[in-house]
Amino acid sequence: MTSEITLFVNPTAGRGRGAHAAQPAASALRAAGFSVTTVLGEDAPDALRRARQAVEAGTGALIAVGGDGMVNLALQAVAGTQTPLGVVAVGTGNDFARTLGLPVRDPAAAGRLAAEALTGGSVRAVDLGRVGERWFGTVLASGFDSRVNDRGNRMRWPSGRFTYDVAMVAELAGLKAIPYKIAFDDGPVQEIEATLIAVGNGTSYGGGMRICAGAETDDGLFDVTVVGACSRTELIKVFPKVYRGTHLGHRVVTVHRARKVELAAAEVTGYADGEPLGALPLTAECVPGAVGVLGA
Structure with missing residues (x-):
């Protein structure tokens, strides 16, 4: 070398x-x-x-x-x-x-x-997600969380972490379930209503929010966390549990494992590793051992 x-x-x-x-x-x-x-x-x-x-x-x-x-x-x-x-x-x-x-x-x-x-x-082979020609390492976010990002990116005040907090409050005020179409591994398209869908190669986003707490970066599969339709009160109660990963046991949350995930929804942006990918529909594939990481 x-x-x-x-x-x-x-x-x-x-x-x-x-x-x-x-x-x-x-x-x-x-x-x-x-x-x-x-x-x-x-x-x-x-x-x-x-x-x-x-x-x-x-x-x-x-x-x-x-x-x-x-x-x-x-x-x-x-x-x-x-x-x-x-x-x-x-x-x-x-x-x-x-x-x-x-x-x-x-x-x-x-x-x-x-x-x-x-x-x-000491180099560890790690899986990556891929959407078209774009790669990602952690989580592809869509739904409530991506709409918070959209709003935060449009805001000029306040700055820093407060931008995200204010954007979240504003999105909560108008919270509605999103009609999604989703398919796993070329299976049938399912029509569901969800608050958000997160496709995890890694476990967390947003600085330690363990939205896909069970995800493994070397199993060749995504963990897909679906937060179903819920009220503002219910979402506020569930939200703090995300930092510990204990939200996965809540009744409105389901987890799926798949190599390929197709997502479609109107007026929803996909974000991966916190970076905008573009509007849905998007297809994400898990690519095993796509990168070697030093010391991992």
Whole structure:
């Protein structure tokens, strides 16, 4: 394996933590004898182009420094290749790192772990989800949660975490069940009403909300969590349980396991790893062992 490693950095991740995290991660890699090159990019498309160039040139690993959005961008460059992915998780949610038990907001530890994995050949093959040409590592969200994201993205005030909270309250006020069409593994199309449907390759989204708590990243299957039609009061009661994963036992929640999931609903956007995929209908496929992850 080449000793040249690429740090793929989002300098604005975690309110500026990304820029500061690159240095201790790079220092840990250099101390282990690796040569480190940093890739930034003027914007997401430019950064991805540069990351793909590094992969094509034979970099020994692409190490994403940032949050789940940066990991998602890195996946577009390394999925289906022999180049392993490292993660220095310093974003807001960090759900990909949480799912795989990687260090969170400890860039020096993440850098050391990546160096040890590269030196010792400790690379874990991990499944990924794919929608068309787009890859994702954690959860594809649709329904109430994606509508909260839609609203939050349109808001100019307030900022930060409060944006999501205000958007959630506004969406709760108009809560209605969504008519979905869903099919598993090329089976028959089912027409259901649901509050949300989450397709999980990983366990969590939103910074530790364990919406697909039973998902495994190496079983070749999605865990699909369906929250059926429910009232505002019921949703408010269930919501806190998501952080522990105990919502899965609630009467309105069902879990399905499938390799392929087709979703359709009017005026619903799909989000994967927190990034917008586009309007439904969407078809997601689980691709076994699509990426090797350092130290996982």
